[in-house]
Amino acid sequence: MSEPQEQAGHLMSGFGNWRDGDQRTDAGPRRGRPKRGWRSRVWRFGRWLLLAVFVAGAAGTAASFGYNLSTDGPVPRPAGLLTASGGGFDTRYLEWGSSGTPIVLVPGAFETADTFAALGPVLAAKHRVFAIDLTGTGYSAPSPPYDASHLAAQLLAFLSAKGLTGADAPVLVGHSSGAAVVGLAALRGPRFVRGVVFLDGDATPLGVPGFVGWLLINPYRTTLLRLALSQDWLIKRLYNSQCGPTCPALSAAGVETWRLPLQQPGFEGELAYTLKHGIPAMTSAQFSELRAAPVPKRVIFGIDDPQMSHADADATASRIGAPAPVYVPGRHLTMISSPRQVAAAVQAFIVA
Numbered sequence: 409m410s411e412p413q414e415q416a417g418h419l420m421s422g423f424g425n426w427r428d429g430d431q432r433t434d435a436g437p438r439r440g441r442p443k444r445g446w447r448s449r450v451w452r453f454g455r456w457l458l459l460a461v462f463v464a465g466a467a468g469t470a471a472s473f474g475y476n477l478s479t480d481g482p483v484p485r486p487a488g489l490l491t492a493s494g495g496g497f498d499t500r501y502l503e504w505g506s507s508g509t510p511i512v513l514v515p516g517a518f519e520t521a522d523t524f525a526a527l528g529p530v531l532a533a534k535h536r537v538f539a540i541d542l543t544g545t546g547y548s549a550p551s552p553p554y555d556a557s558h559l560a561a562q563l564l565a566f567l568s569a570k571g572l573t574g575a576d577a578p579v580l581v582g583h584s585s586g587a588a589v590v591g592l593a594a595l596r597g598p599r600f601v602r603g604v605v606f607l608d609g610d611a612t613p614l615g616v617p618g619f620v621g622w623l624l625i626n627p628y629r630t631t632l633l634r635l636a637l638s639q640d641w642l643i644k645r646l647y648n649s650q651c652g653p654t655c656p657a658l659s660a661a662g663v664e665t666w667r668l669p670l671q672q673p674g675f676e677g678e679l680a681y682t683l684k685h686g687i688p689a690m691t692s693a694q695f696s697e698l699r700a701a702p703v704p705k706r707v708i709f710g711i712d713d714p715q716m717s718h719a720d721a722d723a724t725a726s727r728i729g730a731p732a733p734v735y736v737p738g739r740h741l742t743m744i745s746s747p748r749q750v751a752a753a754v755q756a757f758i759v760a
Contacts, residue, residue, distance in 0.1 A: 469627065483671045489547050495565025498549035500541040505532030509579065509602065509758055510572050513539040513743075514563060516584025516609060517687045520546035520669045523583070527743040530751040535758075538578070540566055541669070542589065544681070550674025554681045556611075556688035560592035567593075567600040579603040579758055583743060584715075585687040587611040591728065592690060594703050603704040605754060608713055608740050610724040613689040633676055637667050652712065652739040654746070699729035706730055706757040708750060710738040 492499050502521040511531055513524045521539035531537045541548040542559050551562070563580070572578050579602050582590035587609030594601040636642055643666050644658050658666070669675070690698070698705070707730050709721040716724075721733040734753045738745035 484668070485547060485672070492566050492569040494569035495561065497543060497551055497562045497565045499562060499566045500547035501566065502528060502539045504528040504537040505535055508535040510536045510538070510576055511754065512563070512567065512572070512578045512580050513537065514580060514582040514586035514589050515539070515542060515545070516586045517682065518545060518670065519583065522665050522669070523741070524743055526747040527750055530747045531754065534755065538570065542586070544674050544678030546669040547672060550677060552677060552681065554678045555685065556588040556592050556690060559589045559688055560596055563589055563593045564597045564600055567597070573600050577602045579605065579754070581605040581607055581754060582609060583607045584609040584740065585689070588688040588690045591698050592694065594701060595694065595697055598701070598703060601703055603706070603757060605757060606705070606707045606724060606728065607750065608708070608710055608716065608742055610716060610720055611690045614687045629680060630676060633679065637670055643667060649714070650739055651741040651744055654738060655741065655744050695727050699727065704757070707733040708742070708753045709733050709735055710740060710742040710745070711735040712738065713740050715740050
């Protein structure tokens, strides 16, 4: 090969190598750049999202602490509250009447003795009547845990403190989840119980996911509770949905009657316990024991109760060994919507 040809060959070879290298250089970034760009965008978005969540959480927590601090302070209590002490409990109660077979009214979840303000005086025409605040809700001293067993112990302590035993043993009327409390009290202290009435309640567990209570932590729980209780319209709406059109409308004083007990020390702890563990309830074994017990039982339900169907009422009566349910007009708060009909049903049970 001549020298010019050899030089030409080297030149063409160098050009080819340069072209191939250029193509490889161009091809490499083109293949890699989209992949690196996608990952980079995801990473940047993730970092931005985490930062946004952190900032929002910090701001929300600061706002929650600030709101709680601004709304802190002593909560008023009505003057002249009646309290019975015994068995480690300080139980607030109301009383009507002075003679006749004693009757003790036990409220359900988030209710107090004041819930029976319409029923108590009607029953008092022939009976000595008491209504109590269960610990954790209302004006009784807080005493956890807030399960059915502990609340039944409080009820029995109250009966002992008031001398309601033996010949003076009362009929226990438990409303809503209070049915579980009176049912267990009848099993644990039969000498204190003349009879048991389940009013608008079946004493079974309410299916609330337990994780809700573990997620709803402070300071957010306090903030949400205080915000909810500050809303008159919300209290009225809940009352109307459970009581129905035959109930008297809530006045400003009526709203305060429902709100103030839930602002007392202890209620937030009771609410947290309920969210984690559910409302007071009886077990299958306890139902079987109550069914076999000789104590008389009766089931009274609102005919339009949105929480309990007629099938539920029938099942409740069968479960505790009671005769067929007695239906009265109203929804879930029959002691407010139909106090005379409820009183007549309780009176018929006592004289039966």
